[in-house]
Amino acid sequence: MADPSSYRPKPGQIPDSPGVYKFRDEHRRVIYVGKAKNLRQRLANYFQDLAGLHPRTRTMVTTAASVEWTVVSTEVEALQLEYSWIKEYDPRFNVKYRDDKSYPYLAVTLNEEFPRVQVMRGAKKKGVRYFGPYGHAWAIRETVDLMLRVFPVRTCSAGVFKNAERTGRPCLLGYIGKCSAPCVGRVSPEEHRDLAEDFCDFMAGRTGTYIRRLEKDMMQAAEEMEYERAARLRDDAEALKRAMEKSAVVLADATDADLIAVAEDELEAAVQIFHVRGGRVRGQRGWVTDKVEAVDTAGLVEHALQQLYGEESGDAVPKEVLVPALPEDPEAVSQWLADRRGSQVSLRIPQRGDKKDLMITVQRNAQQALGLHKTKRASDLTTRSRALEEIAEALGLDTAPLRVECFDISHLQGDDVVASMVVFEDGLARKSEYRRFQIKGFEGQDDVRSMHEVIGRRFKRYLQEKERTGEWEETPAPTGPVPAPADPVAAPAGSAPATVDPVPAPAGSAQAAADPVPAPAGSVPAPDEAAPAQQPAAARDEPREDDGRPKRFAYPPQLVVVDGGQPQVAAAQRALDELGIDDIAVCGLAKRLEEVWLPDDDDPVVLPRSSEGLYLLQRIRDEAHRFAITYQRAKRAKRIRSSPLDEVAGLGETRKQALIKHFGSVKKLRQATIEEICEVPGIGRRTAESVAASLASAAPAAPAVNTATGEIIEEDDGGSRT
Numbered sequence: 001m002a003d004p005s006s007y008r009p010k011p012g013q014i015p016d017s018p019g020v021y022k023f024r025d026e027h028r029r030v031i032y033v034g035k036a037k038n039l040r041q042r043l044a045n046y047f048q049d050l051a052g053l054h055p056r057t058r059t060m061v062t063t064a065a066s067v068e069w070t071v072v073s074t075e076v077e078a079l080q081l082e083y084s085w086i087k088e089y090d091p092r093f094n095v096k097y098r099d100d101k102s103y104p105y106l107a108v109t110l111n112e113e114f115p116r117v118q119v120m121r122g123a124k125k126k127g128v129r130y131f132g133p134y135g136h137a138w139a140i141r142e143t144v145d146l147m148l149r150v151f152p153v154r155t156c157s158a159g160v161f162k163n164a165e166r167t168g169r170p171c172l173l174g175y176i177g178k179c180s181a182p183c184v185g186r187v188s189p190e191e192h193r194d195l196a197e198d199f200c201d202f203m204a205g206r207t208g209t210y211i212r213r214l215e216k217d218m219m220q221a222a223e224e225m226e227y228e229r230a231a232r233l234r235d236d237a238e239a240l241k242r243a244m245e246k247s248a249v250v251l252a253d254a255t256d257a258d259l260i261a262v263a264e265d266e267l268e269a270a271v272q273i274f275h276v277r278g279g280r281v282r283g284q285r286g287w288v289t290d291k292v293e294a295v296d297t298a299g300l301v302e303h304a305l306q307q308l309y310g311e312e313s314g315d316a317v318p319k320e321v322l323v324p325a326l327p328e329d330p331e332a333v334s335q336w337l338a339d340r341r342g343s344q345v346s347l348r349i350p351q352r353g354d355k356k357d358l359m360i361t362v363q364r365n366a367q368q369a370l371g372l373h374k375t376k377r378a379s380d381l382t383t384r385s386r387a388l389e390e391i392a393e394a395l396g397l398d399t400a401p402l403r404v405e406c407f408d409i410s411h412l413q414g415d416d417v418v419a420s421m422v423v424f425e426d427g428l429a430r431k432s433e434y435r436r437f438q439i440k441g442f443e444g445q446d447d448v449r450s451m452h453e454v455i456g457r458r459f460k461r462y463l464q465e466k467e468r469t470g471e472w473e474e475t476p477a478p479t480g481p482v483p484a485p486a487d488p489v490a491a492p493a494g495s496a497p498a499t500v501d502p503v504p505a506p507a508g509s510a511q512a513a514a515d516p517v518p519a520p521a522g523s524v525p526a527p528d529e530a531a532p533a534q535q536p537a538a539a540r541d542e543p544r545e546d547d548g549r550p551k552r553f554a555y556p557p558q559l560v561v562v563d564g565g566q567p568q569v570a571a572a573q574r575a576l577d578e579l580g581i582d583d584i585a586v587c588g589l590a591k592r593l594e595e596v597w598l599p600d601d602d603d604p605v606v607l608p609r610s611s612e613g614l615y616l617l618q619r620i621r622d623e624a625h626r627f628a629i630t631y632q633r634a635k636r637a638k639r640i641r642s643s644p645l646d647e648v649a650g651l652g653e654t655r656k657q658a659l660i661k662h663f664g665s666v667k668k669l670r671q672a673t674i675e676e677i678c679e680v681p682g683i684g685r686r687t688a689e690s691v692a693a694s695l696a697s698a699a700p701a702a703p704a705v706n707t708a709t710g711e712i713i714e715e716d717d718g719g720s721r722t
Contacts, residue, residue: 004061008047014040019071020081022089023064027555030089032060032293035078037329039069054294060093075332076339083306093293095269095303105283106131106140108153108200113189114161114182115196117144117153130316131203131282146239148178150210151199154192155179204277204315211237255279257320258308259350259359262300263366267291270370271304274362277318286366288373302327309340317341322350322359383612384427390613391559394596394605397585401559402426406620407454407572408563410628414445416635419454420628423557424620436631448567455560455575462556463579556584563621565590565604566597573599589621644670648687648694655682659691670695 019039023032036042046053046061053061072078086094107120111127119137124130144155154161156171156179164170164183174181182192202210214237221230259274268290275283287307295303301323309317317340327333330347337345350356388400404424411417423433441453560576562568569588576584587605588597594614595604607614644666645656662680663669669677669691677688 004047004050004064007064007066009043009067011040011044014043014069015071016040017071018073018075018078019069020078020085021067021069022085022091023060023093024066024068025063026065030085030091031063032091032093033082033085033089035075035082037075037078039071043067043069056093056291057294060293063093075329076335079306079329079332079336083310086306087310095289095291095293095295095300104137104140106144106203108196110193110196110200114154114192117148117155117196117199124311129200131200145178147199147202148173149239150214150236151195151202152178152180153196153199154182156183203282255320255355256318257322257355258318259322259355259362260301260304260308261324261359261362261366262297262304263363263370264291264297264300265370268370268374269300270366270373271300272362272366272369273304273308274358274365275318276358284365286369288369297325298327301325302333305333305337309337313340314342317345319344320346320348322348322355324349324359324363384616387612387616388427390607390611391617394607394613395559395585395587395598397558399558401557401585403555403557404559404561404620405458405557406561406563406624407451407458408621408624408628409439409447409450409454410625410632411439411445412632412636414443416632416639417443417445417450418628418632418635419450420624420631421454421458422620422624422627424616424623427616429623434627436627438635447564448571451562451564451568452571452575455562455572456579459556459576459579459581459584463581556581558585560584560586561617561620561624562586562588563591563624564588565595569597569599589617594618644695645691648691651687651691655680655687658682666695 016038018035018037020033020035021039021043022030025031034042046057046067050058050062070081072081085091104119104121105124107118108129108131109116109118109127110129111125119140120128120130148155152173155173156164160171161183164174164181168184170179170181170184170186173179174184174186180187180192180195182189187195198210214233218230218233218237221227221233255276256278257276259276261272263270263272268288270286270288272286273284274281275285287304305321305323305327317337319341321337326347326349334345334347337347350359385400388402391397392400402425406422406424408420409417410420417439419437419439421435421437423430425433435458437454437457439450439453442449560572562572565588569586572588573586576582576586586599589595590597590604593604593606594609595606596614596617597604607617645651645659658680659669659677660666663672672692674685674688674692677683677691678685683691
């Protein structure tokens with residue numbers, strides 16, 4: 001725990017202008033981002049007596065090790081920069097709203113030649129018009145089904161569309177009148193785009209025009225005694241009315257507005273948003289968050305506005321935003337919203353009438369969402385806490401292992417040997433921290449040696465990261481000789497280097513800075529940074545600059561779990577010992593009897609079958625196994641699909657296919673002469689000579705055998721085995 005006075009800047013150093021500030025911890029990670037009209041006044045609030053601070057603020061300032069700031073011109077710039085930094089650094093002490101589900105949108109792909117209406121989730125794409133979000137995908141499909149009678153826009157996938165173009169026959173929707181069938185030329189691209197734009201106009205709330213037009217055409221058709229056409233127009237108008245009825249009128253003045261309500265307690269907060277367009281509720285969404293910083297309702301509203309509109313522009317930002325409490329600086333937030341919309345945006349609290357009544361409804365939804373979330377989470381939180389406590393008790397740990405890393409080895413009879421590392425924090429998977437490795441220190445099947453290599457490589461990178469960030473204090477060289485120990489071992493972190501028969505210095509020490517740490521006897525050499533192309537992606541990437549962003553292998557776990565029994569655990573512990581790491585616990589989970597093995601123990605730890613701790617270890621182990629075998633299968637599939645022609649320099653995919661098409665297989669191509677290869681269009685004599693030489697030098701692979709039937713699997717036309 002740090003003393004805030006140790007990194008408190010002098011008052012004269014802090015400017016009294018608007019800006020954004022960052023608190024960093026001892027690992028240089030950004031843990032909190034804030035903004036202020038006056039940086040000097042705001043930062044002074046963090047360095048008062050700890051007893052006077054809010055408990056969450058006190059935790060943050062004692063976790064931090066430094067503070068820095070950036071001066072901006074206006075409060076609007078500060079708001080934008082704060083949002084950008086929160087998205088970039090993901091600070092742990094900032095409130096971050098996360099969707100409790102992936103809400104579906106009704107999307108119209110106006111960026112295509114023939115726009116398509118479909119249900120979309122996830123990140124928004126440029127050139128696509130979105131409506132929603134909706135609570136359920138079936139609600140979108142019901143609405144679209146009604147509207148396709150009047151606006152027969154394409155809804156098929158690209159594959160179905162191209163197949164219809166090729167065959168000249170439309171799909172079923174084209175036959176029943178719910179698609180204008182642009183795939184077979186029934187309408188031109190311009191006519192189809194007009195239909196799509198009319199569809200968008202109707203969904204945007206301009207509904208009266210189309211219904212009045214249909215009713216007028218219906219009356220005219222009836223006067224001309226075209227009764228069938230009049231009946232069809234009548235049904236079309238009824239379909240549009242039913243589609244409109246699905247979103248009831250809530251504001252009579254056809255208002256475009258978003259209503260935001262917040263429900264909170266001491267620990268959590270829930271936000272609900274109603275999207276009202278043309279006076280009708282067109283979408284609804286909600287978030288739930290932990291209150292990891294000392295924040296009031298106004299602060300929660302400001303964070304919600306940043307999350308909601310931070311990446312939106314144009315009409316996606318409504319003319320009016322109704323909130324339960326105004327942010328600390330409402331003028332700056334209103335200006336920021338106006339900049340994103342391109343016109344004036346009203347940010348206010350509804351005081352009376354329909355808007356206040358609707359805000360009460362939104363508030364009620366927020367309260368229900370918070371209550372439902374707490375009901376679901378109470379059991380989950382209790383279970384995870386109990387599981388971590390049981391693991392700590394069974395393994396003799398001082399505290400619950402909040403960060404657990406699990407390693408697994410996967411191969412197929414010694415080929416394509418790979419390893420996985422999965423990370424669980426607070427009992428939950430943190431998939432962004434997963435890593436995978438290729439075993440490259442040796443060939444063949446040896447799970448114990450593979451585990452030693454992987455653990456060594458992972459924690460060497462951790463030590464390199466500590467050296468880069470300067471977390472180890474440099475120890476001055478002694479003035480006199482230091483006697484070497486009788487049995488030299490790797491010096492622990494922070495010890496002074498010996499002068500007689502020296503042992504490897506720890507990464508980050510004065511000696512290590514000049515002379516890289518030699519690999520201990522029996523360990524796997526560190527990755528060769530001079531040849532990064534030969535390294536696995538997870539192991540060869542250099543750590544990012546020291547800017548507070550998450551880095552690979554930067555943070556140590558409290559517990560390392562290996563998939564295996566006593567030999568694998570011993571190998572993992574030996575790798576840590578060789579690196580001088582003695583503050584990380586190691587255990588293994590053997591599949592046969594689900595026994596937990598500890599280093600240097602001849603007998604396993606047996607957890608009860610009903611133990612939540614055992615269940616959590618099993619989940620972590622199974623996730624590591626899944627991640628490893630997925631990677632191993634991908635590597636094997638890539639190897640099987642490879643062709644000897646891949647080794648021919650300068651031979652592209654088109655000419656490879658031309659060769660295979662001409663000769664039928666790589667086997668026949670290998671038997672061909674240079675003159676015969678030159679007969680293939682696009683293949684010159686020099687290329688033919690390269691192909692012949694490459695195939696001659698590459699020994700044909702042994703035939704593959706189907707182990708189930710004993711059948712020899714021949715090479716296919718692409719030179720791969722199937």
